[in-house]
Amino acid sequence: MNTDHLRAFVLAVDEGTFEAAAALLRISGSAFSQRIKALEKEVGQVLLTRTIPVKPTESGEQLLRIARQTILLEDEARRSLGFRGSSVNFRPTITLAVAINADSLASWFIRVLQEAATWDDVEIHVHAEDQQHTDELLRNGTVSAAVTENPAPVTGCRAEPLGVIRYWPVASAELLDRHRDEQGAVDWQRVPQIDYSIRDATQRTALSRLGVSTPTITHLLPSVQAYNAAVGHGLGWGLIPEFMLPEGVLGGQHPDLVVISEIGPEDIQLHWQHWSTTTPALDRLTEAVHRAASRDLL
Incomplete structure (x- = not known):
């Protein structure tokens, strides 16, 4: 397959419109459309929906990971050979898309970003997703690596253990006291x-584990800082990583927050999954991830 066509396909997915992708490649919209049509003709399938944003079809999702790998390998090969050629599509940096859970x-993972700050030839695109679902982004080709709960390698990937995040169930003592019955037991449904x-x-x-499937009220806060602060202010109970707990909580010396002993800690084993076909840039990222995880995870 023509790598210029594959690059256009990937950029269309990433940018969401043909116009934005064409601008990045510094070609006209019609020339860009011709590349997509040529690729679709070659594979005999419609690969992209002509919607805003552009999305891959089922066939397109199957091709997306292969297309990203091909582009990454081409760019790494050109870099290692010191060759740019006449192609305006060659970029001076390698793009690594990764999926990371918010915690x-x-x-x-900030330690990884600190290392990456010294890499002049790599740009990192982070997709934030829950660790239970990051492997989906690997599977559909959106990213080349992910931090995930799933130990089973996605097809075409390797899975390596990183360590454990221990979560503690925490709540405001005042919040729990407001939901106790006459015998002093907490009504966890409420x-x-x-x-x-x-x-x-x-x-x-x-x-x-307490026999409660769905509480009456569930708040949604898609921000780690806001989530932890909301637990601290008594909006609801939540699970907070051990290394993010306020001082004194685990020892029972905090003025308000308490560990919910009835639930107990939750250990989440994390894994690093990445493409089996690696490149120097991806290998460098993997090494940085393992170094950072070994310092902070259990």
């Missing part, structure tokens, strides 16, 4: 719960 992104997103099942799984 990792707000904590230990205690508000805080989820990171609608796809976040971590709290529901932990709460099920």
